[in-house]
Amino acid sequence: MTPKHVRHRVENGIAIVTLDNPPVNSLNTAVLQELEMTFDELENNSQLRGVVITGNGRKSFCAGADIRAMASSQNEIIELIKTGQTVFNRIELFDRPVIAAINGVALGGGNELAITCDIRISSDLAKFSQPEVSMGLIPAWGGTRRLAQLVGLGLAKELILTGRTIDAQEALRIGLVNKVVPDGEERWGGH
Numbered sequence: 001m002t003p004k005h006v007r008h009r010v011e012n013g014i015a016i017v018t019l020d021n022p023p024v025n026s027l028n029t030a031v032l033q034e035l036e037m038t039f040d041e042l043e044n045n046s047q048l049r050g051v052v053i054t055g056n057g058r059k060s061f062c063a064g065a066d067i068r069a070m071a072s073s074q075n076e077i078i079e080l081i082k083t084g085q086t087v088f089n090r091i092e093l094f095d096r097p098v099i100a101a102i103n104g105v106a107l108g109g110g111n112e113l114a115i116t117c118d119i120r121i122s123s124d125l126a127k128f129s130q131p132e133v134s135m136g137l138i139p140a141w142g143g144t145r146r147l148a149q150l151v152g153l154g155l156a157k158e159l160i161l162t163g164r165t166i167d168a169q170e171a172l173r174i175g176l177v178n179k180v181v182p183d184g185e186e187r188w189g190g191h
Contacts, residue, residue, distance in 0.1 A: 033083065061102040091113075125183045
């Protein structure tokens, strides 16, 4: 299967993986499977030194789970959750560094994807949130554990239970991201 919504290229030993599911790079089972296939391929590249994950476009790194997929049957929702957990665990345990280049909003599963990475570099215009509570849900792809590890249990609970959106500077202050750069420079090599 040729990926439709996850592209990658390798430059000087670094893989640049781009989510490309317009308009907001949302995640559904097919996109998650393509991400897993991409990491399968990258794992076998002995010349690879690291991976950068970013989103296509200027406004969205990843806006999380595709809400239309959430409106599907209970079995499809369970499959989406299981697939997301598997893929995110795979990224977290990847044997080379994985960097999130956050070029826009990172909401819900998009924020969970970012915190799965070893390092997070954010555009100064990026926004972060775990808005699942507004739909009666919780972060289902490991976000509760990973967020608490990064920012502390109390702050993680606040962000998850309120669904509050924070900007890049607050994300840096609380340890959610490692570095904030001017918009446009967060992509690998500044392009």
